[in-house]
Amino acid sequence: MWRFLHVVAIGALIASAAYVYSVKYQTIYASEQIVKTRHLIDKERDAIGVLRAEFAHLIRPDRLQALADGKLDMRPLALSQIVAADELPEPAAKVDSIGRKLESLGLLGQSATPSAGVGGATPSPR
Amino acid sequence: MAETSASAERPVEASPANALARVGRLQGMARALLSTRLDKSGGRLRLIALVALAAYLGIGGKLVALGLSHDPPQTLKVAAEQAASGARPDLLDRNGEILATDIETMSVFAEPRRIIDKDEAVELITAVLPDVDAKDLRERLGSRKGFVWVKRQVTEKEKEEIFHLGLPGVGFIPEYKRVYPNGRLGAHVIGFVDKDNVGIAGMEKYLDERSLTDPHVAGFAVDPAALKPVRLSLDLKATHALRDELAQGLEKFRAKAAAGAIIDVDTGEVVALESLPDFDPNDPGDVRDPEKIDRIDVGVYEMGSTFKALSIAMALESGKVGLDSRIDARDSLRYGHFTIHDFHAAHRVLTVPEVFTHSSNIGAARMALMVGVEGQQAFLKKMGQLDRLRTELPEGAEPLAPKRWGELNTMTIAFGQGISVAPIQAMMAVAALVNGGELIAPTFLPRSEAAAAALARRVVSPRTSESMRYLMRANATHGSAGAANIPGYYVGAKTGTADKIVAGRYSDDKVLTTFMAITPADKPKYLYFVMYDEPQALPGDDRSHTAARNAGRVAGRLIERIEPLEGAPPARQLPDQPFPLLARLGYGYDADKAGKE
Numbered sequence: 001m002w003r004f005l006h007v008v009a010i011g012a013l014i015a016s017a018a019y020v021y022s023v024k025y026q027t028i029y030a031s032e033q034i035v036k037t038r039h040l041i042d043k044e045r046d047a048i049g050v051l052r053a054e055f056a057h058l059i060r061p062d063r064l065q066a067l068a069d070g071k072l073d074m075r076p077l078a079l080s081q082i083v084a085a086d087e088l089p090e091p092a093a094k095v096d097s098i099g100r101k102l103e104s105l106g107l108l109g110q111s112a113t114p115s116a117g118v119g120g121a122t123p124s125p126r
Numbered sequence: 127m128a129e130t131s132a133s134a135e136r137p138v139e140a141s142p143a144n145a146l147a148r149v150g151r152l153q154g155m156a157r158a159l160l161s162t163r164l165d166k167s168g169g170r171l172r173l174i175a176l177v178a179l180a181a182y183l184g185i186g187g188k189l190v191a192l193g194l195s196h197d198p199p200q201t202l203k204v205a206a207e208q209a210a211s212g213a214r215p216d217l218l219d220r221n222g223e224i225l226a227t228d229i230e231t232m233s234v235f236a237e238p239r240r241i242i243d244k245d246e247a248v249e250l251i252t253a254v255l256p257d258v259d260a261k262d263l264r265e266r267l268g269s270r271k272g273f274v275w276v277k278r279q280v281t282e283k284e285k286e287e288i289f290h291l292g293l294p295g296v297g298f299i300p301e302y303k304r305v306y307p308n309g310r311l312g313a314h315v316i317g318f319v320d321k322d323n324v325g326i327a328g329m330e331k332y333l334d335e336r337s338l339t340d341p342h343v344a345g346f347a348v349d350p351a352a353l354k355p356v357r358l359s360l361d362l363k364a365t366h367a368l369r370d371e372l373a374q375g376l377e378k379f380r381a382k383a384a385a386g387a388i389i390d391v392d393t394g395e396v397v398a399l400e401s402l403p404d405f406d407p408n409d410p411g412d413v414r415d416p417e418k419i420d421r422i423d424v425g426v427y428e429m430g431s432t433f434k435a436l437s438i439a440m441a442l443e444s445g446k447v448g449l450d451s452r453i454d455a456r457d458s459l460r461y462g463h464f465t466i467h468d469f470h471a472a473h474r475v476l477t478v479p480e481v482f483t484h485s486s487n488i489g490a491a492r493m494a495l496m497v498g499v500e501g502q503q504a505f506l507k508k509m510g511q512l513d514r515l516r517t518e519l520p521e522g523a524e525p526l527a528p529k530r531w532g533e534l535n536t537m538t539i540a541f542g543q544g545i546s547v548a549p550i551q552a553m554m555a556v557a558a559l560v561n562g563g564e565l566i567a568p569t570f571l572p573r574s575e576a577a578a579a580a581l582a583r584r585v586v587s588p589r590t591s592e593s594m595r596y597l598m599r600a601n602a603t604h605g606s607a608g609a610a611n612i613p614g615y616y617v618g619a620k621t622g623t624a625d626k627i628v629a630g631r632y633s634d635d636k637v638l639t640t641f642m643a644i645t646p647a648d649k650p651k652y653l654y655f656v657m658y659d660e661p662q663a664l665p666g667d668d669r670s671h672t673a674a675r676n677a678g679r680v681a682g683r684l685i686e687r688i689e690p691l692e693g694a695p696p697a698r699q700l701p702d703q704p705f706p707l708l709a710r711l712g713y714g715y716d717a718d719k720a721g722k723e
């Protein structure tokens with residue numbers, strides 16, 4: 001009986017020791033991972049800083065202006081081009097110009113194309 | 127303890143009797159050591175005193191030796207930490223665009239004591255880094271220091287090559303390098319840093335003065351990520367527009383130099399500031415070059431007719447002159463053997479608005495005389511024109527005022543001759559004249575209207591302020607400042623063309639032109655300032671190089687370009703009641719009629 005208890009106790013001791021060791025090594029591993037990740041984060045942060053600086057350098061206004069002047073077929077904004085939304089004219093009524101063209105050519109209705117169903121085709125306004 | 131071990135060690139080689147005697151002797155010694163006998167104490171005390179003295183002498187000697195040695199031994203880590211440049215916070219413009227930032231680079235250092243063959247090291251390093259001076263490097267490596275720089279901030283390729291040399295005693299440390307992605311834009315405000323990332327000029331120096339950077343003293347290291355970016359009041363896009371227009375004008379008018387600034391009249395924030403010629407803060411080069419100074423903050427100039435705004439405000443504020451007063455400008459004004467002429471002489475009695483729109487020297491001088499010498503001094507002092515203006519920028523200049531200030535000085539100062547002030551100072555005064563009468567010191571940091579109101583000091587009454595806006599508006603519609611009267615912005619403005627002093631005399635053909643414009647004149651938001659040094663007349667301008675022809679045109683272009691950027695679309699109609707106080711006094715709210723004859 002006692003012998004059995006001894007064996008159990010020794011077994012428990014060894015098992016707990018092994019567990020403690022594994023926990024300890026996991027902790028060490030995890031803390032190493034944390035340090036590594038921190039380094040990676042620092043590195044990424046530095047890289048982001050470099051990229052931001054590069055981006056800011058690329059979008060600096062004098063460079064953009066030189067590019068726009070040289071490559072785009074556009075002109076600087078004139079004050080007359082700025083208008084309030086309520087000053088804009090009403091959009092013109094939509095016209096089915098293709099339908100009208102077909103009608104004026106007498107082609108409308110002669111084709112054998114089946115109707116797309118009720119209300120499917122755009123009726124041409126007269 | 128000693129006895130037992132001694133007896134246990136040699137039990138075999140000695141005879142038992144010998145051993146017993148030895149044990150007895152040891153016991154006696156131990157007893158003597160522990161007993162306190164009076165006759166032995168004196169000697170012991172002397173012995174202890176001697177030992178203590180020797181110890182203190184030793185310590186003292188070592189301290190003296192440490193104090194005398196110039197190069198205390200350092201660990202490499204400490205040396206590297208102190209030598210490497212510290213982190214700085216980013217500088218942003220008011221909209222969050224980057225003006226200055228830190229990037230990490232590698233720097234090469236050496237430990238001379240650990241280098242085996244110095245000549246070989248010098249040869250190999252200079253082969254990879256051709257811009258390092260071989261003689262200089264040999265000298266540095268020959269020193270007895272524990273740490274010397276080989277080259278700061280090397281490129282990635284250079285770093286690889288040095289690494290592959292495999293030299294013992296040569297290593298790398300990461301350092302921060304300051305970069306200014308926008309190059310020359312706003313360089314005078316931003317300033318720059320030296321190789322050690324220490325601010326030398328501009329807001330960079332301000333950051334160091336206010337300890338907003340990594341203090342870089344052992345034990346006080348700051349985590350770079352903890353440095354909060356610092357926002358400035360500058361607007362990058364407006365600054366670009368300002369620099370672009372100034373530079374175009376500089377070329378067109380073949381001027382020597384140009385400068386311009388835009389400030390918010392309600393808060394004193396400097397939205398844009400440029401002075402040409404300028405420098406690239408990434409590579410400042412010779413910063414002692416007097417041509418590259420910040421003309422807005424550091425230069426002092428006779429402001430010419432733009433100063434008349436101050437004189438008229440002073441006269442109105444004194445109550446001795448009203449807008450409807452008549453000033454005699456029929457003849458030139460004589461004082462001793464000096465005569466004051468008008469540039470555009472009208473030869474008649476002028477109203478106050480006419481004095482302003484005709485830019486009459488005689489009229490301004492007469493009005494200043496009504497206020498008197500002391501009154502003028504007190505007024506200019508109140509407006510901050512007689513003392514150096516302190517902003518966040520470390521740079522600045524004392525204004526030049528006459529030491530003996532007589533009536534003649536008062537008369538010339540009335541039209542801007544005989545007193546030299548920094549343009550930013552004049553801008554502060556004009557902003558106060560048009561914003562309702564509150565003097566607010568300009569700033570390069572964001573400032574809310576509430577903070578500005580707390581700082582503000584009333585210098586003129588709201589009515590005088592409204593009169594000044596009315597006069598400036600009249601000058602834009604009927605006076606000399608028509609070039610900047612951009613439709614839709616209700617611009618008010620004043621020109622100034624000052625003859626330059628060459629070899630102690632006023633020059634006939636060399637001028638300094640200034641232009642101040644406010645938008646909109648009924649409730650100003652921005653004050654524009656443009657200055658050209660020695661502009662030449664354009665071919666179509668009838669050989670005229672007055673401010674209206676150069677600075678005024680540029681100011682007009684600036685208003686056209688910058689107002690929409692700042693979110694102010696052109697107004698479709700003129701304001702209903704731009705000058706309500708004056709309207710109640712019966713002046714008619716239409717400033718556009720004021721200058722009509």
